[in-house]
């Protein structure tokens with residue numbers, strides 16, 4: 605399978621990964637042949653890219669690092685939790701702890717974690733999907749930093765709840781397509797404090813997790829909010845979640861911006877290491893996030909196009925690519941796999957949105 609922009613979908617193409625709706629129902633099953641009406645519906649619900657199978661790519665499988673069921677349940681718990689807060693009810697902390705523990709079981713059972721970004725995100729599902737992604741990205745970083753299970757669980761709970769204060773921010777400000785006014789920006793900047801007020805009412809939530817909610821927008825150079833803390837004054841958990849939060853926000857489509865590609869977001873984090881972010885933690889983070897995930901269509905400096913089939917943790921910038929050329933109708937007559945790790949003279953020159 606490979607990932608393609610929805611604008612280049614054609615009727616008859618075969619869907620490679622099942623697409624789920626916001627409440628977990630199957631919208632389209634893997635293996636289905638797309639029709640024009642399905643393509644229009646996918647565009648309408650804000651899905652910008654998805655996975656397609658062809659004869660040449662059917663053996664390329666992209667496994668999510670956490671199972672579909674655990675991802676779905678975690679999203680659901682965040683939805684329920686925010687709804688409870690909105691209605692003034694207390695939150696079910698036990699269910700949140702369980703969801704984090706299940707995600708952690710999946711991650712710890714996966715020795716060589718490399719995140720290949722296989723979650724298909726619909727625009728209106730952003731907050732819940734984002735919370736789970738930030739939790740996964742933070743935990744993967746915590747594992748790379750050698751945290752024990754107890755610390756990982758506290759980190760995960762803080763990460764999954766980090767934006768809970770957004771429930772108190774008007775939705776039209778959160779999703780405003782244009783530039784925010786100073787007043788609107790100040791209102792958004794209230795969400796860490798509002799979230800902290802919510803979680804600190806629950807003694808079963810560790811103060812370390814609660815601090816993530818309060819300080820995930822602090823920046824290493826002191827330019828963040830709400831406290832303006834800098835460097836090591838910011839709790840380590842919050843320095844991790846800040847990186848995960850920005851990475852996932854950059855790589856997601858929002859109503860006000862088009863998403864960045866994984867390698868672009870990684871370059872941004874590296875450039876901002878030791879300015880906005882803790883550079884040592886950025887190094888741990890990027891060890892497990894693929895800049896060119898499996899299934900990405902790329903053009904090489906030789907001019908040939910291909911699909912990333914494997915990413916080696918020791919050389920993530922130089923994946924193995926299955927190259928295609930000589931197209932006749934819908935079929936490519938030639939294909940060969942090249943491992944860029946062994947071919948220093950060949951580079952990835954572009955990421956493409958469709959096979960050309």
Ligand SMILES: [Fe+2]
Nearest residue numbers: 766767820821
């Ligand atoms: Fe936030």
